Amino acid sequence: xxxxxxxxxxxxxxxxxxxxxxxxxxxxxxxxxxxxxxxxxxxxxxxxxxxxxxxxxxxxxxxxxxxxxxxxxxxxxxxxxxxxxxxxxxxxxxxxxxxxxxxxxxxxxxxxxxxxxxxxxxxxxxxxxxxxxxxxxxxxxxxxxxxxxxxxxxxxxxxxxxxxxxxxxxxxxxxxxxxxxxxxxxxxxxxxxxxxxxxxxxxxxxxxxxxxxxxxxxxxxxxxxxxxxxxxxxxxxxxxxxxxxxxxxxxxxxxxxxxxxxxxxxxxxxxxxxxxxxxxxxxxxxxxxxxxxxxxxxxxxxxxxxxxxxxxxxxxxxxxxxxxxxxxxxxxxxxxxxxxxxxxxxxxxxxxxxxxxxxxxxxxxxxxxxxxxxxxxxxxxxxxxxxxxxxxxxxxxxxxxxxxxxxxxxxxxxxxxxxxxxxxxxxxxxxxxxxxxxxxxxxxxxxxx
Amino acid sequence: xxxxxxxxxxxxxxxxxxxxxxxxxxxxxxxxxxxxxxxxxxxxxxxxxxxxxxxxxxxxxxxxxxxxx
Numbered sequence: 307x308x309x310x311x312x313x314x315x316x317x318x319x320x321x322x323x324x325x326x327x328x329x330x331x332x333x334x335x336x337x338x339x340x341x342x343x344x345x346x347x348x349x350x351x352x353x354x355x356x357x358x359x360x361x362x363x364x365x366x367x368x369x370x371x372x373x374x375x376x377x378x379x380x381x382x383x384x385x386x387x388x389x390x391x392x393x394x395x396x397x398x399x400x401x402x403x404x405x406x407x408x409x410x411x412x413x414x415x416x417x418x419x420x421x422x423x424x425x426x427x428x429x430x431x432x433x434x435x436x437x438x439x440x441x442x443x444x445x446x447x448x449x450x451x452x453x454x455x456x457x458x459x460x461x462x463x464x465x466x467x468x469x470x471x472x473x474x475x476x477x478x479x480x481x482x483x484x485x486x487x488x489x490x491x492x493x494x495x496x497x498x499x500x501x502x503x504x505x506x507x508x509x510x511x512x513x514x515x516x517x518x519x520x521x522x523x524x525x526x527x528x529x530x531x532x533x534x535x536x537x538x539x540x541x542x543x544x545x546x547x548x549x550x551x552x553x554x555x556x557x558x559x560x561x562x563x564x565x566x567x568x569x570x571x572x573x574x575x576x577x578x579x580x581x582x583x584x585x586x587x588x589x590x591x592x593x594x595x596x597x598x599x600x601x602x603x604x605x606x607x608x609x610x611x612x613x614x615x616x617x618x619x620x621x622x623x624x625x626x627x628x629x630x631x632x633x634x635x636x637x638x639x640x641x642x643x644x645x646x647x648x649x650x651x652x653x654x655x656x657x658x659x660x661x662x663x664x665x666x667x668x669x670x671x672x673x674x675x676x677x678x679x680x681x682x683x684x685x686x687x688x689x690x691x692x693x694x695x696x697x698x699x700x701x702x703x704x705x706x707x708x709x710x711x712x713x714x715x716x717x718x719x720x721x722x723x724x725x726x727x728x729x730x731x732x733x734x735x736x737x738x739x740x741x742x743x744x745x746x747x748x749x750x751x752x753x754x755x
Numbered sequence: 756x757x758x759x760x761x762x763x764x765x766x767x768x769x770x771x772x773x774x775x776x777x778x779x780x781x782x783x784x785x786x787x788x789x790x791x792x793x794x795x796x797x798x799x800x801x802x803x804x805x806x807x808x809x810x811x812x813x814x815x816x817x818x819x820x821x822x823x824x
Contacts, residue, residue: 698812
């Protein structure tokens with residue numbers, strides 16, 4: 307026994323802590339029965355649920371809220387259901403890639419396709435992450451204002467909380483605290499049952515008619531792109547793969563990782579639909595501008611559903627910003643560590659891993675500082691971030707597909723034909739939508755005003 | 756009781772420790788090089804498509820932002 311413990315102590319601290327976690331998994335795997343299997347699944351889930359609930363971030367909540375407010379339920383409820391397999395297909399690939407290679411997405415691009423594409427992906431990711439973090443802090447500060455908390459206090463507290471859990475906790479504790487925070491994302495679901503005059507028959511009919519109020523115009527395409535952008539974003543690929551690697555998942559855990567990703571996708575879509583239903587039932591018809599701000603949405607919810615419902619919505623907004631800021635700052639740190647070959651694990655103590663933690667904390671400080679600048683154009687900034695992310699998504703997807711079709715690194719876990727067909731269809735859809743959006747930018751009235 | 760002690764009471768990995776480490780990927784991957792991919796055939800076409808796509812999108816974004824008042 308002593309020999310084994312000595313061997314454990316010989317490992318670097320981050321790998322030692324991961325080894326302890328993996329020993330627990332190793333023990334669980336040797337037991338039989340449904341309960342033991344469930345315990346194993348519970349121990350292995352995390353990255354998938356976390357990435358998907360973090361994807362319903364403050365920007366996402368605002369996008370869904372604006373979608374429901376502008377277009378109602380006619381088109382976007384069925385659309386969100388379609389987004390479930392889309393999100394699952396894309397994110398499942400990162401589970402396999404991480405479990406097989408034990409390396410993050412940034413590292414794989416950098417080392418497999420060279421410094422140029424590695425740097426291109428890293429710069430894209432870091433810029434998009436900082437921009438997205440700004441929207442998270444806007445969500446946190448606006449949500450907390452409902453409870454009478456000043457933006458300065460909310461912003462500083464959020465930075466301290468997120469940095470602390472990243473710096474001082476090991477991966478296992480960090481993941482469980484993050485999942486506990488993410489659970490508050492479900493706060494939007496009960497609100498649906500208090501929406502006045504919500505006709506479930508109309509919701510069901512939306513699947514048959516798939517009606518677009520106002521028809522296809524540039525605003526509609528803008529909102530579709532924003533919804534796609536918030537459902538699948540580049541940071542999610544990098545985050546989940548790095549998370550899978552830091553958790554230590556192996557090829558034996560791929561099935562559990564897939565269940566984890568599916569559960570996460572399901573929760574994500576249910577929450578998104580709940581937000582669209584709430585805002586469609588309270589704000590739809592109120593305005594037709596994409597620059598609809600969150601205060602207007604909160605006021606409408608308060609007027610039609612009462613102040614308690616509005617506070618619940620604000621709480622959900624704060625949670626959404628907080629969990630996404632945790633995930634996005636971690637993805638920045640992981641990606642930088644992977645690209646530059648630094649030690650890269652949340653298991654590393656702060657002083658030993660300061661280079662790894664620094665990029666995430668700096669991105670939090672930048673975003674938390676910018677948000678305190680008065681009169682930030684929230685609605686516009688939010689939709690723009692989503693659109694920018696969608697434009698760069700095909701590039702990130704292409705690297706994912708190249709790696710998943712690389713027999714040399716993936717071996718037997720290479721993409722199956724149906725996975726390639728689905729993934730290429732998603733990339734094709736993104737490119738076509740981006741192209742149509744680009745045309746509407748150059749010729750704004752091509753689809754009517 | 757430390758978690759390592761709890762685990763070591765239940766399992767003896769002294770003999771197959773190396774297998775466990777290898778199977779679980781508990782090594783420093785920074786020290787293991789990754790071979791650069793050979794870009795040829797459809798992969799090369801994909802890279803050219805990506806370059807053209809990025810160029811077009813950057814132009815579109817510039818036009819889009821220049822029209823924002």
